[in-house]
Amino acid sequence: MIGVFDSGVGGMTVASAIEQVLPDKQLIYFGDLARAPYGSKSPETIRRYAIENTEFLISKGATLIIVACNSAASVASDILQSTFDQPVFEVITPAIDRAIAVSRTGRIGVIGTRATIKSGVYEQEIKRKRTECKIFSEPCPMLVPLVEEGWLNKRETKMITRRYLHPLKMKNVDTLLLGCTHYPLLKHLIQPRIGKRVKVIDSSHEVAKRLHDFLESRPELSRSLEKKTENTYYVSDVTDAASMTAQRIFGRKIKLNKI
Amino acid sequence: MIGVFDSGVGGMTVASAIEQVLPDKQLIYFGDLARAPYGSKSPETIRRYAIENTEFLISKGATLIIVACNSAASVASDILQSTFDQPVFEVITPAIDRAIAVSRTGRIGVIGTRATIKSGVYEQEIKRKRTECKIFSEPCPMLVPLVEEGWLNKRETKMITRRYLHPLKMKNVDTLLLGCTHYPLLKHLIQPRIGKRVKVIDSSHEVAKRLHDFLESRPELSRSLEKKTENTYYVSDVTDAASMTAQRIFGRKIKLNKI
Numbered sequence: 001m002i003g004v005f006d007s008g009v010g011g012m013t014v015a016s017a018i019e020q021v022l023p024d025k026q027l028i029y030f031g032d033l034a035r036a037p038y039g040s041k042s043p044e045t046i047r048r049y050a051i052e053n054t055e056f057l058i059s060k061g062a063t064l065i066i067v068a069c070n071s072a073a074s075v076a077s078d079i080l081q082s083t084f085d086q087p088v089f090e091v092i093t094p095a096i097d098r099a100i101a102v103s104r105t106g107r108i109g110v111i112g113t114r115a116t117i118k119s120g121v122y123e124q125e126i127k128r129k130r131t132e133c134k135i136f137s138e139p140c141p142m143l144v145p146l147v148e149e150g151w152l153n154k155r156e157t158k159m160i161t162r163r164y165l166h167p168l169k170m171k172n173v174d175t176l177l178l179g180c181t182h183y184p185l186l187k188h189l190i191q192p193r194i195g196k197r198v199k200v201i202d203s204s205h206e207v208a209k210r211l212h213d214f215l216e217s218r219p220e221l222s223r224s225l226e227k228k229t230e231n232t233y234y235v236s237d238v239t240d241a242a243s244m245t246a247q248r249i250f251g252r253k254i255k256l257n258k259i
Numbered sequence: 260m261i262g263v264f265d266s267g268v269g270g271m272t273v274a275s276a277i278e279q280v281l282p283d284k285q286l287i288y289f290g291d292l293a294r295a296p297y298g299s300k301s302p303e304t305i306r307r308y309a310i311e312n313t314e315f316l317i318s319k320g321a322t323l324i325i326v327a328c329n330s331a332a333s334v335a336s337d338i339l340q341s342t343f344d345q346p347v348f349e350v351i352t353p354a355i356d357r358a359i360a361v362s363r364t365g366r367i368g369v370i371g372t373r374a375t376i377k378s379g380v381y382e383q384e385i386k387r388k389r390t391e392c393k394i395f396s397e398p399c400p401m402l403v404p405l406v407e408e409g410w411l412n413k414r415e416t417k418m419i420t421r422r423y424l425h426p427l428k429m430k431n432v433d434t435l436l437l438g439c440t441h442y443p444l445l446k447h448l449i450q451p452r453i454g455k456r457v458k459v460i461d462s463s464h465e466v467a468k469r470l471h472d473f474l475e476s477r478p479e480l481s482r483s484l485e486k487k488t489e490n491t492y493y494v495s496d497v498t499d500a501a502s503m504t505a506q507r508i509f510g511r512k513i514k515l516n517k518i
Contacts, residue, residue, distance in 0.1 A: 034304050035294050040407070045293050045496050114500065141500075142415075145404040148299070156401075156415050156422070163415070237304045241373065241400075 002211070002225055003062025003086075005030040005053040007038035009235075009242050010144065010182035011068030012249045014091060017208035018066070019231070022215070025222075027231040028060055031256075034236035037144055038071040039113025039180070046115065050076035054084055056259075060234075063224065066207060067091065070112055070180050074121040087214075092121060094206035095177055100130045102199050103175040109168035109194070110137040112179030113144065122179055136171045140164040140180075147182040148241055150248065152189075161189045168194060175199045185248065234259050261470070261484055262321025262345075264289040264312040266297035268494075268501050269403065269441035270327030271508045273350060276467035277325070278490070281474070284481075286490040287319055290515075293495035296403055297330040298372025298439070305374065309335035313343055315518075319493075322483065325466065326350065329371055329439050333380040346473075351380060353465035354436055359389045361458050362434040368427035368453070369396040371438030372403065381438060395430045399423040399439075406441040407500055409507065411448075420448045427453065434458045444507065493518050 050072040065088045067073045073090035080088045110122040117139040184202045215222040235256045246254040309331040324347045326332045332349035339347045369381040376398040410416045443461045474481040494515045505513040
């Protein structure tokens with residue numbers, strides 16, 4: 001099975017993208033709602049949670065791990081890769097490679113939670129791969145609660161989105177990386193506010209495409225992931241708001257199994 | 260020692276009010292930042308966390324517990340009172356008694372997190388004590404992240420505050436209960452938006468007064484709580500935003516000890 005974890009339901013944008021690109025693969029999801037959000041927590045705490053979540057997915061039969069949480073991917077990918085034998089994918093690298101490929105001016109904007117932006121992972125990785133790039137990052141901590149409230153079209157959400165994007169617009173970025181799995185749900189507000197010519201990179205789609213390519217070159221592993229039953233969605237806590245956000249992401253009702 | 264716990268640093272408004280009313284008492288605080296916020300979590304999860312937090316405070320020498328978190332107080336007070344021998348105070352009852360005492364029309368508004376409002380605890384308790392009261396409640400889930408961001412005077416915060424209070428204003432409440440320990444930091448926005456004639460009840464002050472009265476009638480217990488050293492503030496995680504909010508609440512720098 002493909003095991004996907006996130007701090008909450010935001011990572012379901014990744015699960016949903018994988019379902020679209022690899023509809024015949026078995027997927028298991030874990031959303032750590034009881035300890036969400038990770039974005040406001042320290043690196044040490046996030047690393048501990050990431051290891052526990054991976055252990056849970058492996059215990060349920062996952063043979064491939066997707067870190068669908070930018071906060072965890074930015075501070076815990078290394079430790080997961082060195083701790084576990086299973087291949088570990090994360091939402092950051094595929095999005096970075098895409099941004100580097102499409103940016104013409106090399107002026108790239110990155111938005112994410114405080115933890116992700118503070119980690120500097122996007123900036124370091126982009127500069128390592130294409131040294132002449134100029135990276136401009138903005139933490140956008142209010143966007144996750146706004147998405148989780150379902151305020152996807154409220155005036156306040158538009159104002160807050162504009163407030164966050166304004167400095168990046170002033171820097172004339174030609175590419176904007178959505179460094180948080182919740183943000184694709186606000187893409188309809190982000191694209192017009194950053195400017196229609198700016199390429200907005202959605203990390204969920206990029207990691208799904210990367211996984212697709214990886215499996216194409218590994219037919220045996222690919223066959224072992226074949227779908228046998230419905231995909232399962234586990235969470236460490238259930239709330240009405242989480243169920244509604246899950247439904248919003250998949251466009252259908254999702255059964256959340258509490259563990 | 261007086262042991263105070265909250266999901267994060269919001270409960271420090273309670274600790275601060277206790278320091279003002281009982282400056283000679285020893286206080287120990289625990290903010291469960293690693294698992295914050297509680298407001299979006301289920302009652303079972305909140306109860307489990309509340310028991311663990313109380314055990315921690317008792318292990319550090321607390322002989323009296325203050326639940327400085329409305330989400331925990333609304334769903335976990337009973338279980339704490341039946342599980343532990345130590346007296347347990349919480350932020351809800353004193354505020355309710357005050358609201359009942361000051362309301363002339365009996366039309367009382369309550370604002371809080373989703374968990375607190377959904378629990379119906381304010382409505383039930385007020386009606387039990389004064390049956391003819393009419394209670395109007397509004398969940399205000401965006402206010403905690405706004406306070407934690409330090410956006411205390413931003414235009415968006417004013418708009419969101421107005422949006423939440425509007426239905427209560429339309430109901431002509433004469434008293435408004437702040438059912439979340441973060442909200443006193445927004446009182447300067449709340450009071451003008453709900454109307455200057457409406458009495459705004461701050462639960463932090465009410466629980467501090469209640470504790471003061473309780474200790475007056477128990478001189479022996481009161482003596483045992485005498486201050487011997489600086490008050491200590493423990494947290495399960497440290498972040499810059501939490502440190503800044505703590506500083507904002509106390510008006511001075513607060514050392515957060517991570518456990």
